[in-house]
Amino acid sequence: MTKAIMIQGTGSNVGKSMIVAGIIRACVRRGMKVRPFKPQNMSNNAAVTSNGGEIGRAQALQARAAEVAPHTDMNPVLLKPQSATGAQVIVQGQIAGHQEATAFGRNKAALMPRVLDSFNRLATQCDLIVIEGAGSPAETNLRSGDIANMGFATAADVPVILMGDIDRGGVIAQIVGTQAVMQSADNAQVRGFAVNKFRGDRSLFDAGRDDIAKRTGWPCLGVIPWFDGAHRLPAEDVMDLPARSRSGGAGCVIAVPRLPRISNFDDLDPLAAESGVDLRIIMPGSPLPGDADLVILAGSKATIADLAALRAEGWDTDLAAHIRRGGRVLGLCGGYQMLGKRIADPQGIEGPPCSVEGLGHLDVETVMAPIKHLSLKQGNHPASGTSLSGYEIHIGETTGPDTAASWLTFDGKDEGATSLNGLVQGCYMHGLFSSDSFRAAYLAQFGVASSVAFETGVEATLDALAAHIEEYFDIDLMLEMAGEV
Template sequence: MTKAIMIQGTGSNVGKSMIVAGLIRAATRRGVVTRPFKPQNMSNNAAVTEDGGEIGRAQALQARAAGVPPHTDMNPILLKPQSATGAQIIVQGQIAGHQEAAAFGKNKATLMPAVMQSFQRLAGTCDLIIVEGAGSPAETNLRAGDIANMGFATAAGVPVVLMGDIDRGGVIAQIVGTQAVLDAADRATIRGFAVNKFRGDRSLFDAGRDDIVARTGWPSLGVIPWFDQAHRLPAEDVMDLVPRARSGGTGCVIAVPRLPRISNFDDLDPLAAEPGIDLRLIEPGHPLPGNADLVLMVGSKATISDLEAFRAEGWDTDLQAHVRRGGRVLGLCGGYQMLGRSIADPHGIEGSPCTVAGLGHLDVETVMAPIKHLSLKEGVHPASGTRLNGYEIHIGETTGPDCARSWLSFNGQPEGASSANGQIAGCYLHGIFAADAFRQAYLAELGVSSKHGYEAGVDAALDALADHVERYMNVDLLLSLARKVRNA
């Protein structure tokens, strides 16, 4: 008999994803076969699954907490923003089209069958599903046709625990105000609340916690302190990466231009964890640092428009100066495409059909194509002989003379390109820096001696997170609130 419970938040970034990961690891350690589920996610930080699709990176981390490979049923609807108002829509791991926000708002209810299908399939594989909401259920203007929060909870009959964020202030109003704006049916799904990201003496909030209980009638499942090891876990949102990317100050300087549609920036997490690395996320309005040892250009959900933004910042001039000084450059996926001589989009995948000049640091050309490459790969870095794993998630084919000097080899096939002197390189593969031996060998070329074990650090952080959740949340009460999944 599979049961389910849902964690919803009073807003975005209240820590739902992390707490769900901790709860999943805690339940798994208790012997409960547990799976994550998020009906709808919005993120350009995606993971490739073994069944050949893509889901949000947070659900991949939650799957890891459960000790299982990620699957597309864990996040059936993924929205990947491509512009200020439009997004690519991924349904059960595959591209289902592109819609502007207004159109999606009108049509999202049509995606509920796919959501419920994935939820039911997932229920057949486990004892417990811990569901994560998106944004806030208090956004009453989005309630009609909702599939992410109360729309899903009421349709599936899943009880809800509401989580507030005390770090941003006004947590009593967050939780009490959410109850006030919900209709009776939605209010009835909420069985308790928790307060996250507390700093200092928790006893100072006892009266506040009790006031929430008195005003809402909901029991408290805990006041959870700030989790100090959060920086050791992959970030879902690029804003979560900023503090850790600015926390260096000494060592080898790796500069990463922050582009508007930056994607798959989890490539940076293993580097941010390195004590000998000063990883700098360069915000618009700031030049690329003249003392950078490496300029790392990561993925983009809209390569051509992000290339335009790169030039508008004057970073193309900064990059040329960096290369003249002998600095290294590495491009991953969209960053790799930008480093070439040209990018052609004959089908208008990213907008109107066009061909634009690239930055010209690699003698390659890219042609966008409608087919999206999604796969997990194993390979080798020929220069060091180290093995590594990675995944590709891109649109486009890149060819040219510099591809004859492939930077990597995956599944026996050459991958990427490099300049004749080895100063500039690029490839389509993500996740490569998570491989300790490869990362250590690559950093040695930059003069950095590394012995850090990244993957072991992530698992240790998940265990510490589970300990944290067990200590500060009433996990027994939460598990008792879960209800049996209804058959379709």
């Protein structure tokens, strides 16, 4: 018998992803077989699955919490924003096209059969499915055709627990107000509520907790204190990116310009964990720091548009000055493409067909193409003799003289490019810095002695999160509330 429960939030960034990961790991520690599920996600921070697709990074972390490999069924619909109003639509791991928000709103209900198909397959593999909602069910303008929150919960007849965020203030209104605006059928799916991110003496909120319960008729499953280890887990939401900074510290200064469509920025997490690294996320309106040892151009979901944004900030001038001073540059995926001499998009994959000049620091050119490269790979760094793993998730083919000076090897093939002066490098591989031996060798070039076992630290943090959830969230009551599927 498989049971399921859904965690929905009163808004975005209330901590749903982390709480779900903690619940999953706690249930695994109880001896249960658990799977994560998110019907619809919106994120440019994606993970490659072993079955050759992509899902949201949060579901990959939740799969890790469940101690299973990520699979595309765990996140059947993924929206990857490419502009202010449009996104690439990924269905069961593969590109299904690009849609403007208004068109997706009209058409999303047609994806429900694919969502339920994935959900039903997962249900054959486990004892419990823990489902994460998206945004808030209180967005009544989105309820028609909804597949992310109550639309899915009612279609699959899954009980819901509503999560509020007290750190933002107004949590009583968040939860009571959500009940007030939802349809009666949706309210009937809710079994209880919980409050997340509490700081201080929890007894001070006893009256508030009881007031919510009285007004809604829903029991409280817990008032969960702020989890201090959250920053040690890969983030999915770009809103969390500035928290990855360690500005003001001593050591090697690594600067990362925060571009509008930055993607796969969990590449930075292992660097942020190093005490000898001063990682600085450079926000728009600020120059690249003159004391940077390394500038990293991270991945991008819209390379050409982000290149234009980089130039509009004057960061291209700052980058050129950095290189003239002998500073190093690393481009990852979209950042690699930007560093070349030209980027061509003849078929209009990212936007209107065009060809633009790149930054010109690598003698390479990129041509966008409709085929998307999605794979997990094993490789090595010949200069240090270290082994590493990584994944590619990109469109475009990059060629040119500087690829002859490749600096990585993956699955027996050369990867990346190096400039003639040796200061600028790029590659398509993500996840490089998660490999402790490679990260130690790379940072040694900047005088940093690595002191972090990154993957071991992620596992320890998931275990600590599970213990945190066990202490402050009523898992036994949650399991009683979970419905059979």
